[in-house]
Amino acid sequence: MKQPIGVIDSGVGGLTVARELMRQLPKETFIYLGDTKRCPYGPRSEEEVRAFTWQMVNYLLKKDIKMLVIACNTATAYTLEELQETLHIPVIGVxxxxxxxxxxxxxxxxxxxxxxxxxxxxxxxxxxxxxxxxxxxxxxxxxxxxxxxxxxxxxxxxxxxxxxxxxxxxxxxxxxxxxxxxxxxxxxxxxxxxxxxxxxxxxxxxxGEETAREASLILAYHKALEVDEAQPQHEFYTTGDIEKFRLVANNWFDEPVRVLKFVELEHVPSSAY
Amino acid sequence: MKQPIGVIDSGVGGLTVARELMRQLPKETFIYLGDTKRCPYGPRSEEEVRAFTWQMVNYLLKKDIKMLVIACNTATAYTLEELQETLHIPVIGVxxxxxxxxxxxxxxxxxxxxxxxxxxxxxxxxxxxxxxxxxxxxxxxxxxxxxxxxxxxxxxxxxxxxxxxxxxxxxxxxxxxxxxxxxxxxxxxxxxxxxxxxxxxxxxxxxGEETAREASLILAYHKALEVDEAQPQHEFYTTGDIEKFRLVANNWFDEPVRVLKFVELEHVPSSAY
Structure with a gap:
């Protein structure tokens, strides 16, 4: 089974990054999690953004991701360094x-x-x-x-x-x-x-294009590039309305996307991060 | 003192890579070694290219480089993987x-x-x-x-x-x-x-442009980017004729380059690699 790459964003914007990741790394499997319910992160405090981001990260870590891409400018600014120091997988921001x-x-x-x-x-x-x-x-x-x-x-x-x-x-x-x-x-x-x-x-x-390019280098650098040529099955998750998310995603992607389910991140206890 | 980045090439071609490295990483110090005497590597056997490359690498390791750039397509093809596995510093090719x-x-x-x-x-x-x-x-x-x-x-x-x-x-x-x-x-x-x-x-x-871009990422990824803003003092070495090398280098760079000395690599015993 292919080990996936996690992509997190405050909402739908990071889908442009995911699209480029899929184009430049066509053998890789991506799991996208968009926190549409609490979007946008821009006006929120640093503490809130850090807490929300950690909730998303913890959710994806359970899916055994081999790399994390923070496809959100605000979350990158507040959490990149901390995540790079804490996680045992490569973490890149935008x-x-x-x-x-x-x-x-x-x-x-x-x-x-x-x-x-x-x-x-x-x-x-x-x-x-x-x-x-x-x-x-x-x-x-x-x-x-x-x-x-x-x-x-x-x-x-x-x-x-x-x-x-x-x-x-x-x-x-x-x-x-x-x-x-x-x-x-x-x-x-x-x-x-x-x-x-x-x-x-x-x-x-x-x-997005440049982040995908750097993700490609970091995977190669860690000898973690996928070699299996089978068509990957990406997964998309949202904390908000599924249909609204699917509508935007289908507008931005060439192929229909699989929005798997609604994720209730608030249920993650704050002690988890 | 700034810790330098080593750049090796079979001759003068790698100077275009060095020029881009200096432009995109203006705080870094570079040491360039061109094996002009034994250039070109293209027609040589894999064994010879590997031996010559290791001689250059050993020469630069003594200068405490923090990263190695193989600015030569032939040497990259034959030695990149081996050098990445053996050296304790990041190694990138072109x-x-x-x-x-x-x-x-x-x-x-x-x-x-x-x-x-x-x-x-x-x-x-x-x-x-x-x-x-x-x-x-x-x-x-x-x-x-x-x-x-x-x-x-x-x-x-x-x-x-x-x-x-x-x-x-x-x-x-x-x-x-x-x-x-x-x-x-x-x-x-x-x-x-x-x-x-x-x-x-x-x-x-x-x-060259793309290699410099990736060198910048790898340095950042290892938290090894130079922070001192003082003008770096680059050094250029050649195994061949100094004046001929200086002539080409001065043609390709905006500023006069310091070609420090002739290096006789043949004197490195083969047991050193």
Whole structure:
């Protein structure tokens, strides 16, 4: 039996990361757990985010996962280091892969980052970038209209273009960056719109693609890549409404997804983490 | 004092990898050792390549390196696994990073690989690609004229364009690939020419850029990234003619390089490896 890779997220955004993981690692089996009931994590306290994340992690550890991917910017910012130190399996988040990719692409060392207000305020991306190269200049911009727009399904057309143009205006006006990190897992769904608005001279980086690439390296590094070529059977779990989750997932994936069941995480006693 | 990262190559080609390492990891110190005297490794036996590589590795281990980068396709193919199993520091090669990047970029799963005759015959890239995704189709092409062309300094103009066009014709005629791996460390020097000939719809991947990106991740994963922001002092060593090496290095780097000394590797007794 294939040993699965666990993917956790505060909701549906991490599905873009899961999709890239499945594309770049087609032999691997993934178990996705989205905490849609308590989403979004952005406005929550660090303590709450840590508690919720540990509940998800403990649920997946029982399924014998060989690696954990934190497909949520907020959870990565608050728990990555702690999980890496505590768990006996490799743990990767979505922030550093995007930062490293941006450093690779940028020629002028001026990098833009867009994300939710929480992610931008946390300065997780500037910190990750500058810790590697102190000469990098970062222009950050919170884009609150993007998540509701994506979840409502406004993905193209004049209305979508107008929202994207108005939201990105402050970043475009600065006109110095050559690389833009999509620092929110929802944004790859409107990557084409963002690319079109920013111009083809800007390298737009999707954290999901880069996280999948790094997951591939870490598995290879640990000699833990799956060799069995049989079609993997992925599993999706949600803490919220199953039908709503399935609807979004089926919109974002080429094939229908198996949303197995509702998970009641609140029942995990707090002593478990 | 900063703990250095060792970079070994059969000659000067690995300097393109070193250049990317220095750009993407500007706080790190690098020690480069090029075995120019016994270059190229391509036509040599596996036993010889292994012996020469171990001599270089033993020389660098005495300099207390914290990571080893094998910036040579032939040496990677023959020694990566053995070095990873034997050394107590992380070891990375140039083949897998290029393969993983190609998998990330390719949408149609048709990937081209160009390299020296030795690298193409070894099938190291197709093996790395297909081991991750068995549905990938690889078109390989040996490009023997490229290394002499780059070393002679024919980097632009009608003569260079003619060589590149004639050499790449078989690959271009197939016209299916959407991604092309430069599977030789010399080729990034003529990346623009290759991109121009293949067309802008082809994603051209430089192994050096991707290797540097993965070195950055592995260092972070081991919490071994340098934090000191002082300008690092890199060192370059060659087993061959110092002036010839310096000439090539100075052509490829923005700043003059310090070629410290000639290293006589033959003096390492074979029992040392």
């Amino acid at each position: 922030i550093e892969p995007g930062a490293r990719a941006a450093i690779k692409f940028s020629q002028n060392r001026r990098i833009g980052v867009i994300g939710t207000e929480g992610t931008i305020e946390s300065e997780a991306y500037p910190n990750a970038l500058v810790s590697i190269d102190q000469k990098i200049r970062v222009n950050s911009l919170a884009c609150p209209p993007f998540v509701p727009m994506v979840e409502e399904g406004t993905l193209s057309g004049p209305q979508a273009e107008k929202i994207v143009a108005e939201t990105l205006k402050p970043l475009k006006d600065m006109n110095h960056i050559d690389t833009l990190i999509l620092g929110c897992t929802h944004y790859p769904i409107i990557k084409d719109l963002i690319q079109q608005e920013m111009g083809t001279h800007i390298q737009v980086i999707s954290s | 083949i897998e990073p290029g393969a993983r990047a190609a998998i990330k970029f390719s949408q149609n799963r048709r990937i081209g690989v160009i390299g020296t005759e030795g690298t193409i015959e070894s099938e190291a890239y197709p093996n790395a690609l297909v081991s991750i995704d068995q549905k990938i189709r690889v078109n390989s092409l040996a490009c023997p004229p490229f290394v002499p062309m780059v070393e002679e300094g024919t980097l632009s103009g009608p003569q260079a364009e003619k060589i590149v066009a004639e050499t790449l014709k078989p690959l271009k005629d197939m016209n299916h690939i959407d991604t092309l791996i430069l599977g030789c460390t010399h080729y990034p020097i003529i990346k623009d020419l290759i991109q121009q000939e293949m067309g802008t719809h082809i994603q051209v991947i430089s192994s």
